[in-house]
Amino acid sequence: MNRIGRALARTQATSLARRLALAVLVALAALLAFAGSAFAGAIVPESGGSPNADHIATLYKLILVVAVVIFIGVEGCLIYSLFKFRARKGAVAAQIRGNTRLEVGWTVGAALILVVLAVFTFALLPSIRNPPNSGPAGLQLATGTLVASGPPKKLPPNGKSLNICVNGQQYIWRFTYAADCSNAPLNSPFSYQQMVVPVDTTVTLDINAQDVAHSWWIPKLGGKFDAIPGYTNHTWFKIPAKYAGTIFTGQCAELCGRNHANMTAQVRAVTPAEYERWLDQRKQDIKAADDAAAKERSQLQQQQTP
Amino acid sequence: MAATTTEVTTTTTAPVPQIVARRVEPERKGWTSWVTTTDHKRIGIMYLVLTFVFFILGGTEALLMRLQLSQADNTLLDPKTYNELFTMHGTTMIFLFVVPIMAGFGNYFVPLMIGARDMAYPKLNALSFWLLVAGGLVFYGSVFFNPPECGWTCYPTLSEAQYLPNGGVDAWIFLIHLTGLSSLVGAINFYATIANMRAPGMGWGRLPLFVWAILVYSILLILALPVIAGAVTMLLTDRHFGTHFFDPSNGGSPLLWQHLFWFFGHPEVYIMVLPGFGIISEVLPVFARKPIFGYKAIAASTVLIAFLGLLVWAHHMFATPSPTFVLIFFMLGSFLIAVPTGVKIFNWVATLWRGTVEFKTALLFCVGFIGTFLIGGITGVFLAVFPVDWQLTDTYFVVAHLHYVLMGGAVFGVFAGIYYWFPKITGRLMSEGLGKLSFWLMLVGFQVTFLIQHSMGLDGMPRRIYEYADVGHLELYNMISTIGSFILAAGVLVTAINVLRSLKHGPVAGPDPWKANTLEWFTTSPPPVNNFDVVPRIRSVEPMKDIRRQIARQTAGAGEAPPAPAPESAVRA
Numbered sequence: 001m002n003r004i005g006r007a008l009a010r011t012q013a014t015s016l017a018r019r020l021a022l023a024v025l026v027a028l029a030a031l032l033a034f035a036g037s038a039f040a041g042a043i044v045p046e047s048g049g050s051p052n053a054d055h056i057a058t059l060y061k062l063i064l065v066v067a068v069v070i071f072i073g074v075e076g077c078l079i080y081s082l083f084k085f086r087a088r089k090g091a092v093a094a095q096i097r098g099n100t101r102l103e104v105g106w107t108v109g110a111a112l113i114l115v116v117l118a119v120f121t122f123a124l125l126p127s128i129r130n131p132p133n134s135g136p137a138g139l140q141l142a143t144g145t146l147v148a149s150g151p152p153k154k155l156p157p158n159g160k161s162l163n164i165c166v167n168g169q170q171y172i173w174r175f176t177y178a179a180d181c182s183n184a185p186l187n188s189p190f191s192y193q194q195m196v197v198p199v200d201t202t203v204t205l206d207i208n209a210q211d212v213a214h215s216w217w218i219p220k221l222g223g224k225f226d227a228i229p230g231y232t233n234h235t236w237f238k239i240p241a242k243y244a245g246t247i248f249t250g251q252c253a254e255l256c257g258r259n260h261a262n263m264t265a266q267v268r269a270v271t272p273a274e275y276e277r278w279l280d281q282r283k284q285d286i287k288a289a290d291d292a293a294a295k296e297r298s299q300l301q302q303q304q305t306p
Numbered sequence: 307m308a309a310t311t312t313e314v315t316t317t318t319t320a321p322v323p324q325i326v327a328r329r330v331e332p333e334r335k336g337w338t339s340w341v342t343t344t345d346h347k348r349i350g351i352m353y354l355v356l357t358f359v360f361f362i363l364g365g366t367e368a369l370l371m372r373l374q375l376s377q378a379d380n381t382l383l384d385p386k387t388y389n390e391l392f393t394m395h396g397t398t399m400i401f402l403f404v405v406p407i408m409a410g411f412g413n414y415f416v417p418l419m420i421g422a423r424d425m426a427y428p429k430l431n432a433l434s435f436w437l438l439v440a441g442g443l444v445f446y447g448s449v450f451f452n453p454p455e456c457g458w459t460c461y462p463t464l465s466e467a468q469y470l471p472n473g474g475v476d477a478w479i480f481l482i483h484l485t486g487l488s489s490l491v492g493a494i495n496f497y498a499t500i501a502n503m504r505a506p507g508m509g510w511g512r513l514p515l516f517v518w519a520i521l522v523y524s525i526l527l528i529l530a531l532p533v534i535a536g537a538v539t540m541l542l543t544d545r546h547f548g549t550h551f552f553d554p555s556n557g558g559s560p561l562l563w564q565h566l567f568w569f570f571g572h573p574e575v576y577i578m579v580l581p582g583f584g585i586i587s588e589v590l591p592v593f594a595r596k597p598i599f600g601y602k603a604i605a606a607s608t609v610l611i612a613f614l615g616l617l618v619w620a621h622h623m624f625a626t627p628s629p630t631f632v633l634i635f636f637m638l639g640s641f642l643i644a645v646p647t648g649v650k651i652f653n654w655v656a657t658l659w660r661g662t663v664e665f666k667t668a669l670l671f672c673v674g675f676i677g678t679f680l681i682g683g684i685t686g687v688f689l690a691v692f693p694v695d696w697q698l699t700d701t702y703f704v705v706a707h708l709h710y711v712l713m714g715g716a717v718f719g720v721f722a723g724i725y726y727w728f729p730k731i732t733g734r735l736m737s738e739g740l741g742k743l744s745f746w747l748m749l750v751g752f753q754v755t756f757l758i759q760h761s762m763g764l765d766g767m768p769r770r771i772y773e774y775a776d777v778g779h780l781e782l783y784n785m786i787s788t789i790g791s792f793i794l795a796a797g798v799l800v801t802a803i804n805v806l807r808s809l810k811h812g813p814v815a816g817p818d819p820w821k822a823n824t825l826e827w828f829t830t831s832p833p834p835v836n837n838f839d840v841v842p843r844i845r846s847v848e849p850m851k852d853i854r855r856q857i858a859r860q861t862a863g864a865g866e867a868p869p870a871p872a873p874e875s876a877v878r879a
Contacts, residue, residue, distance in 0.1 A: 041765040041778055045697040053697075060694050067684045074680055077655050082673060085594070087662040093595040094660040102656075103600050103649070110648040114641040114687075121637070121691050128693045129630060212464040213560060215625060215700060219766045223696020224625045228561060229463055230554025233627040249777075253625075253700040253768040255457050257464060258385040261771035 024072055049220030049248050049269075050237035055127045056223060062120045066113060128222075131156045131202045131236035138201035138241075139272040153204065153234045161204040161236065164195060168207070168214030168227035170256055171263040177279060181206040181232070187290070189282040194266040198275035200241040207233040212257060218250035218267050226254055239269040344428035345835060346413050349435050351731065353410030356435075357403050360442060362802070364398035367391045369795055372755075376788035378776035388772035389455035390474070394445075396458030397478060400574065401485045402442050404716050408581035409434070409492050411723050412520040414731065416496060418826035418833060419514045421505025421841040426498035434492035441484030448477035457770060459567060460541070462552035462560045467545040475545065479538045486531045493524035493531075500524075505825065507844035514824045514847070515598065518605045519584025522612045526573045526580075529616065534570035537563060561626060568619035576615040578712055579679075580608055582719025583650060586672045589726045590654055591848075592822045593669035594661030600653040601847055607646035614643045624692040625699050633692045640690035647683055651676060666820070667741030671722035674749045678714030682707055685760065700770075703763025709756045721748070721801065728805070729819050733831040734812030740804040747797030754790025758783045823848035 044064070047057035085091075133156045134141065141160040155161055165181035167174040175195045178184035197203050207216050209227035217224040221237040239246075252263035270278065334342060343349060371391050374383045383391070413431065417424055425431045448454065454474035456465040465475050500521045504513070513521075540551040541563070550556035552563045583604075591598045598604060618639040620632065654676050663669065685707040689695050698704060721744075728736050763769075765778045774780055818827040827850050829838050845852050 042761045043764065045694075045764050046766060056693050056697050059691065060688065060697070063688055063691060063694065067687065071680065071684055074651060074655065075677055078658070078673065078676060081655060081658040081661075082663055085658060085661050085663050087595070087664045091662045093662045095597060096599065096656075096660065097597045098600040098603070099656075103603050103653070106652045107603075107645060107649055110645045114644060117687065117691065118638065118641065121693065125630075125693060212469055213461055217700075217768070219697065223693065224699055225696070226625045226627070228554075228626060230559060231561065231627045233625075250766070251768060251771075255389075255461070255464065255770045257469065258389060258455070260389075260768075261385065261773050 020072075020076070024069060027068075046219035049218070049239055049243065049246075050222050051132065052128045052222040052235075052237065053220055055124050059120060059124045059128070063117060066117060070113070130154050131161060131204060132238060133158050134160065134162075134202045134238070135200035135241065137199065137272070138238075139198040139275060141201075153206070154236070155204065156202050161202045162198065163204050163206065164197070166195075166205050166207040166216055166227065168209040168211075168216070168252065168256070168263075170211050171252070171259040173214075173216075173252075173263070173265045177282075181208075187283075187286065189279055189286060191282065193264070194247075194268055196268045196270060196275060196278050197239065198272040199239045199244045199269045201272065202236060202238045204236045205234065207235065213254050214252045214256050214263065215254035216250075216265070217253040218248050218265060220248050221250075221267060224253050237267075239267075243269045244271045244274075245269065344424075344432050346417050346425045346428065346431060347731075347833060347837075349431050350410050350412075350414030352435055353406055353413055353438070354731075356439065356442070357407035357410055358802075360398050360402035361407070362798075363446075364395050364403055365795060365798060367395040367398065369791060371395065372788040372791040374772060375774070375784045378781040378784075379773050381773075383772060385772045386455060389457075389770070390453040392770055393454045393457055393460075393474075393478070394449075397445065397454075397481065399712070400458060400578065401481060402438070402445070404578040404712060404720070405489060405574070406438050406485070407720055408520070408523060408578070408716075409438075409489065409496075411516075411581065411585070411720075411727070412496055412523070413492075415727065415826055416499060416517055416520055417503070418730075418829065418837055419517050419824050420500065420503060420508060421825050421838060421844070422499060422503035423837050425495050426503060427495050430491050430495050434488045434495065437484050437488035437491065441481045441488060444484060445477050445481035448474050451477075454478040459571070461567075462541065462544070462563050463554070465541060465545075466553060476542065479542050482534060482538045486535050489527050490531050493527035496520055496524040497528070505841045505844050505849075511602070512844050512847050512849075513605075515587035515601070515604055515608075516581070516584035516824075518608055519580045519587070522608050523577055523581050526577050526612050526615070530570040530573040530577070533566055537566035537570070540566075561623075564623050564626065565620070568622045569616075572619040572622065573612070573615050575711065576612055578716045579719075580612065582675065582716040583608065585719045585723040585726070586654060586675055588824065589668050589672050589722050590657045592726075592820050593664045593666055593672075594658050595664070596657055596661035597823075597848065598653070599656035599659070600649075603649055604653050607649045610646040611643060614639060614646070618643065621690055621692075621695070624695040637690055637692050641687070644683065644687055644690075651680060651683070666725070667736070667738055667745055668722045668726035668820075670742065670745045671718050671725060674745065675715060675718035675722065678710055678718060678749075678752065681757075682710030682714055685710065698763060700768055701763030702759040702767050702769055705769050706756045706759035706763065709752075709759075713756070714752055718748075721745075724801065724805070726820070727826075728808065729812075729815030730826055730831050730833070732809055732812070733815055734808050735815045735819060736804050736808040736812055740800055740807075744797045744800035744804060747793055747800060749797075751790050751792070751794030751797050755787050755794055756790070758786045758790075762787070818850065821850075821854070823850050825849050828853065 044060055045057050047053040131154055139162055141162060163179050163181070165176040165178055165184060167176065172192055174190060174192050176184050176188050176190045178188040205216070205225070207225050207227045208231065209229045211229065213229065214227040215224045216227055216233075216235070221239070222235060225233045225235045227233060246269050248267040248269070250265050252260060252265070256263060333339070340348060340352065370383065371388065374380050374388060413425070452472035452474045454460070454470070454477060456470060456475055456478070460475060460478060463469060500513070500517055540549065543549040544551050544553060544558075550558040552558045552560050554560060587598055587604055618636055620628070620636040621640045624633055624636070685703070689698055689704065689707060725736055725741055728734075762780060762783045765780055765783065767774055767780055774784075815831050817830050820827070825844075826833075828842065842849060842853060
């Protein structure tokens with residue numbers, strides 16, 4: 001009698017569990033199908049502007065699937081046991097102190113899940129960490145100009161990338177368009193707040209700060225990289241050609257003082273031709289401003305020495 | 307004080323320890339008796355009351371921040387005030403609430419649970435408490451001048467005198483020094499008490515799990531606190547005495563601070579949450595009417611979590627310039643912690659399994675803890691994967707994660723402890739109706755406040771910003787979160803009212819209202835100054851169950867007999 005009842009309960013429980021598992025899988029499939037578009041910025045990180053951001057989002061989704069299964073499983077067991085085993089008249093609590101096999105089982109199980117997550121991470125890590133070559137529609141980088149060099153920075157396989165120096169300061173970002181940030185020529189083109197980059201080109205960033213710590217972050221172009229005074233941090237992005245004309249926004253992500261909230265950044269993606277035009281224009285503007293300043297300086301000197 | 311006997315019955319010839327009192331001090335009355343007390347129970351009560359006051363203060367600061375963020379581009383608070391508020395909020399909740407309230411519970415209940423008559427060093431115990439008071443005063447004193455505005459992490463170079471010259475950062479440094487000393491002295495005291503003053507028969511395998519948690523909490527404090535004490539001292543000398551430890555323009559390193567801070571800061575997370583785990587492990591079996599499932603696994607996982615917790619600090623620094631190898635090491639280390647943490651959660655659920663669960667408020671808070679902490683644990687795995695962390699770190703996703711772990715975890719544990727132990731401390735029961743109302747308000751309020759913050763972070767909102775533009779759904783998300791925070795606050799308020807009301811009007815509890823398992827329920831409620839007249843010999847993890855069974859056996863026939871203890875083979879199913 002008792003045995004039959006228990007067996008019955010077991011089959012009911014297993015069919016219930018099977019149905020639940022099926023429902024979870026269907027829900028997850030639906031979720032993943034939508035996750036790319038509808039839920040970006042709600043349950044998955046933003047992506048779409050660069051392969052590293054896309055691969056981070058993919059990795060995140062893989063973890064999310066595992067997480068949802070674990071969440072439903074454990075919360076389900078918790079709520080089930082609360083309702084099933086609530087105190088009733090005549091109910092006697094089973095005096096169980098443990099079960100070595102079960103305990104070893106779930107310890108190993110938990111460890112295995114983490115092995116799976118580690119495998120996911122190692123599989124996707126190279127495509128997130130290592131920059132690819134620029135595409136055919138990108139800026140044609142001749143060897144020797146605007147090419148970053150030297151380890152420990154990660155470079156594309158062919159060694160060519162467009163390098164930009166990112167400098168955080170209270171409360172604005174300064175971008176210098178130079179290959180070697182520690183020895184950038186004084187007349188290197190620069191801009192504040194908005195970085196202009198060519199599409200389909202691998203852009204490597206050398207990130208540092210001149211006063212307090214900041215953190216470089218354009219969500220759609222990949223993760224955060226802290227700008228810490230005295231250190232240089234590195235990251236990269238490569239914007240697909242279809243995004244020419246798009247502005248990607250972000251803001252400083254490390255507390256840097258009272259106006260931390262107002263330290264925004266933009267990356268404007270343009271075609272390579274437009275980029276070169278823009279860069280020439282910047283160079284001319286800066287030269288004109290320098291010349292004007294030099295003129296004024298010499299005039300002032302003449303006034304002071306009669 | 308109470309021992310005033312001078313005559314000794316000399317029926318035995320063996321030397322009997324004697325207490326000879328030449329003079330009896332009259333017992334102090336009124337407030338001076340609290341200031342001068344060395345009784346662990348009174349010190350415990352003062353800890354609990356003081357830290358709860360700080361909890362209310364820290365909560366008020368949080369509500370002000372939520373009000374500011376409820377609207378995009380809000381101008382309610384200026385950026386300086388906002389930065390001060392989140393610095394005060396974080397520092398208060400960590401250093402003046404969660405860590406010391408665990409010391410409060412520990413103070414009151416560790417001696418009672420192990421059958422001791424006081425802590426090992428009662429005067430040091432009083433010193434611990436008064437150092438905490440001093441730390442709180444110094445820190446909150448800055449409210450009248452310039453509160454710190456560098457966040458609870460106070461990263462240089464922002465916290466250097468060049469960028470924040472006013473005294474707020476110094477007040478913060480002295481708070482760390484004073485509360486750190488307080489915790490360090492207290493930790494040594496706990497360790498000495500637990501190591502030396504256990505009741506006869508209470509081996510390490512029969513130590514209550516809450517006491518295990520306080521033991522490990524103490525060891526972590528002893529290992530981690532000297533590091534932060536050194537780091538803030540270096541910051542102090544940087545600020546005022548011309549050193550350049552963290553100043554890159556003179557050869558120093560801001561990253562050095564981050565390493566030192568998180569070498570303390572990550573164990574600090576476990577310092578806050580492990581005693582919460584301990585409370586859960588005590589309360590669940592009582593209301594499931596079942597022994598804790600896997601006692602050894604829970605005790606061992608506490609130790610393992612603490613050990614691993616000392617080796618993962620740089621997962622707070624994944625976005626700093628670090629070699630991939632270092633990132634991988636700290637990712638895998640953080641993964642490892644998920645195993646013992648998962649084991650604990652499975653054991654708790656298994657404790658409920660096939661029990662007879664009584665839905666008292668204390669149990670509800672335990673269940674709320676498990677359900678909520680699980681989410682914090684899962685989001686922790688996301689953050690441990692460093693490429694994913696690059697997107698999530700320093701956003702509201704992290705704010706959500708840390709509140710799921712600390713508020714949903716440690717604070718729900720604290721509330722379970724309040725409802726469970728209030729009858730022991732005061733001799734009166736709290737209202738179950740108000741308690742359940744408080745629980746549901748807090749649970750719903752908490753989820754509404756913090757679940758949506760994951761989405762804010764994924765939508766690109768960094769933490770510690772005083773205003774934001776209304777892009778995406780940020781304003782909607784923030785409004786939901788603000789509404790939730792006020793529901794949560796209402797829940798806390800209901801418990802505060804419940805405490806005050808039950809002090810006078812609660813039903814008298816008697817020594818053991820829950821039919822609990824551990825030794826604190828052996829003595830009267832509230833316990834007398836000396837705790838126990840007789841300390842029973844301990845024969846299992848559940849001494850009170852043994853005592854009740856023995857009484858039932860001796861008075862067999864009178865009243866209902868308990869079920870016969872199952873043979874050992876059947877027990878180990």
